[in-house]
Amino acid sequence: MIQARIRKHYPPGRESAAFTLDVDFQAGDSVTVLFGPSGAGKTLTLDAIAGFVRPEQGRILLDDEILFDGAAAVDRSPQQRRCGYVFQNYALFPHMSLRRNLEFAAARSPRLERHRRVNETLERFRLEEVAGRRPHEVSGGQKQRCSIARALMGGPKLLLLDEPARGLDAPLRAELYAVLRQVRADFHIPILLVTHDLEECFELGEHMLILRDGRLVQSGTPRQILEGPATVEVARLLGLYNLLSAQIVSLDPGRNRSSLRVEGFELTGPYFPGRLRGDRVWLYVLPGQLAAVAREGKPGPSQVPARLVAITERPHGVRLEFDGGIAVEMPRDEWEKKKHNKEWLVEFPPHALRVI
Amino acid sequence: MAVDWFPLWLSLRVAAVSTALALGLGLALAWLLARRTFRGREALDAAVTLPLVLPPTVLGYYLLVAFGREAWLGRFYESVFGAPLVFTWQAAVVAALFHSAPLLIKSARAALESVDHSYERAARSLGASEWRVFWRISLPLAQRPVLAATALAFARSLGDFGVTIMIAGNIPGRTQTVAVAIYDAVESGNGALARILVVVTSAVALTILWLANRMSPRQTPA
Numbered sequence: 372m373i374q375a376r377i378r379k380h381y382p383p384g385r386e387s388a389a390f391t392l393d394v395d396f397q398a399g400d401s402v403t404v405l406f407g408p409s410g411a412g413k414t415l416t417l418d419a420i421a422g423f424v425r426p427e428q429g430r431i432l433l434d435d436e437i438l439f440d441g442a443a444a445v446d447r448s449p450q451q452r453r454c455g456y457v458f459q460n461y462a463l464f465p466h467m468s469l470r471r472n473l474e475f476a477a478a479r480s481p482r483l484e485r486h487r488r489v490n491e492t493l494e495r496f497r498l499e500e501v502a503g504r505r506p507h508e509v510s511g512g513q514k515q516r517c518s519i520a521r522a523l524m525g526g527p528k529l530l531l532l533d534e535p536a537r538g539l540d541a542p543l544r545a546e547l548y549a550v551l552r553q554v555r556a557d558f559h560i561p562i563l564l565v566t567h568d569l570e571e572c573f574e575l576g577e578h579m580l581i582l583r584d585g586r587l588v589q590s591g592t593p594r595q596i597l598e599g600p601a602t603v604e605v606a607r608l609l610g611l612y613n614l615l616s617a618q619i620v621s622l623d624p625g626r627n628r629s630s631l632r633v634e635g636f637e638l639t640g641p642y643f644p645g646r647l648r649g650d651r652v653w654l655y656v657l658p659g660q661l662a663a664v665a666r667e668g669k670p671g672p673s674q675v676p677a678r679l680v681a682i683t684e685r686p687h688g689v690r691l692e693f694d695g696g697i698a699v700e701m702p703r704d705e706w707e708k709k710k711h712n713k714e715w716l717v718e719f720p721p722h723a724l725r726v727i
Numbered sequence: 728m729a730v731d732w733f734p735l736w737l738s739l740r741v742a743a744v745s746t747a748l749a750l751g752l753g754l755a756l757a758w759l760l761a762r763r764t765f766r767g768r769e770a771l772d773a774a775v776t777l778p779l780v781l782p783p784t785v786l787g788y789y790l791l792v793a794f795g796r797e798a799w800l801g802r803f804y805e806s807v808f809g810a811p812l813v814f815t816w817q818a819a820v821v822a823a824l825f826h827s828a829p830l831l832i833k834s835a836r837a838a839l840e841s842v843d844h845s846y847e848r849a850a851r852s853l854g855a856s857e858w859r860v861f862w863r864i865s866l867p868l869a870q871r872p873v874l875a876a877t878a879l880a881f882a883r884s885l886g887d888f889g890v891t892i893m894i895a896g897n898i899p900g901r902t903q904t905v906a907v908a909i910y911d912a913v914e915s916g917n918g919a920l921a922r923i924l925v926v927v928t929s930a931v932a933l934t935i936l937w938l939a940n941r942m943s944p945r946q947t948p949a
Contacts, residue, residue, distance in 0.1 A: 475853060
């Protein structure tokens with residue numbers, strides 16, 4: 372279990388604006404993903420936990436050990452913190468073979484013990500064949516496995532990974548996820564992983580922390596966050612939704628109905644508890660939850676006439692962009708049937724509408 | 728003509744000793760300047776650079792005063808080694824040290840600063856002490872430029888004239904280094920001796936520069 376409350380202020384520099392990191396979270400023995408745009412303070416958070424940068428205030432607690440406490444002037448050195456760190460560039464020592472890299476991490480064990488543990492680790496991470504080579508002589512996947520293996524050699528109580536999948540192609544990513552799942556099953560320690568790839572959050576994260584401008588804006592499981600972004604910023608960050616500015620025109624709890632006025636048209640939605648008539652809200656709906664149909668006669672109550680402006684191929688289907696910034700996703704075969712349509716209606720199913 | 732090779736041997740010996748001292752002192756200072764933040768860091772950097780820009784006679788004068796028999800540094804030296812420093816070959820070592828160490832410190836600082844922080848951070852998070860981080864990670868990764876700088880410092884130690892003549896003097900057979908001997912030969916009209924020493928010294932310096940160049944440019948692949 373890691374508990375971290377970190378505050379650090381950077382005054383504006385010649386080429387940088389002022390920045391304040393102010394986060395407070397805890398994470399259990401599973402994978403917790405730190406998600407956010409670049410410059411949100413994700414890596415800085417890892418560095419503060421590992422002891423590479425010193426916060427001004429706060430408290431970092433790993434299991435029952437205090438790593439940092441601003442008020443009590445406790446600041447353990449990185450050497451004492453027992454945090455395994457996997458760097459973005461892996462930071463494998465270029466002048467040592469993979470085996471020596473692992474031995475370096477096990478320097479405290481007696482010689483025979485060290486030899487045995489290094490061999491075991493090389494085997495577990497499928498590195499025996501290349502153990503004698505230097506980092507620049509092995510493949511990207513091997514480098515990555517070696518850096519994770521090295522971080523685990525010292526028996527850390529926490530594993531920190533800084534964008535481990537950055538720059539990897541799809542097969543290597545899949546391999547990385549498999550390795551990390553194995554690590555999670557074998558080591559029972561908290562794993563904190565920094566990413567700005569949403570898919571990675573879903574692949575790995577039991578828990579997700581969203582950072583923006585140095586602050587924690589939302590936390591929860593990836594599914595919870597996807598289904599209920601806390602703010603319009605989070606919704607924008609996830610980059611998945613159709614986001615429309617709207618006003619609530621009527622609310623009917625009895626029939627579980629509401630109606631919303633969006634620029635130029637009106638939609639029917641479910642009842643929104645806690646909202647009042649006249650509230651300005653953001654309407655968010657996933658492109659896959661919308662339907663696009665051919666226009667025949669008068670539009671129905673949840674249908675909006677729209678002009679198709681762009682078509683993008685997606686791995687699982689087709690994405691249609693309509694004017695007004697509305698995107699609709701549909702499977703390929705459905706698109707094949709509809710592609711000769713001239714005039715379109717976008718259908719907003721009332722139950723799919725959510726507001727922030 | 729019988730050439731007295733003593734000045735050349737003395738210069739090589741002085742350069743070897745002063746380079747060894749400069750390397751020890753230089754690495755420690757370079758590490759301090761490159762990797763520690765403390766008050767007065769830039770002041771220390773300026774102090775270390777000063778000998779590079781001061782006229783050698785000014786530097787020699789300072790050293791003469793500091794190592795004089797009345798000054799505390801001179802008394803300290805005498806109490807440790809049993810004899811005063813000035814006008815001995817050891818004084819030539821001190822002269823060469825002040826002439827060459829600034830160069831070595833500057834280059835070693837730049838070399839250590841060029842080592843990617845993440846290697847050192849990784850080593851620390853793996854439990855390595857600062858001492859071990861320096862010897863096993865930082866220094867090996869900065870090895871080539873540091874070696875090149877050491878070779879340059881050696882070559883530079885061979886060539887000091889001004890500081891040497893101020894504090895070691897020109898005592899043939901005892902403190903007369905090759906640079907001083909050449910001056911002496913020209914002064915006394917011994918052109919043949921001067922020519923031989925000039926050619927040999929140039930050849931030695933060229934060889935060292937060639938070695939330094941072979942060491943410096945290639946980077947260790949990451």
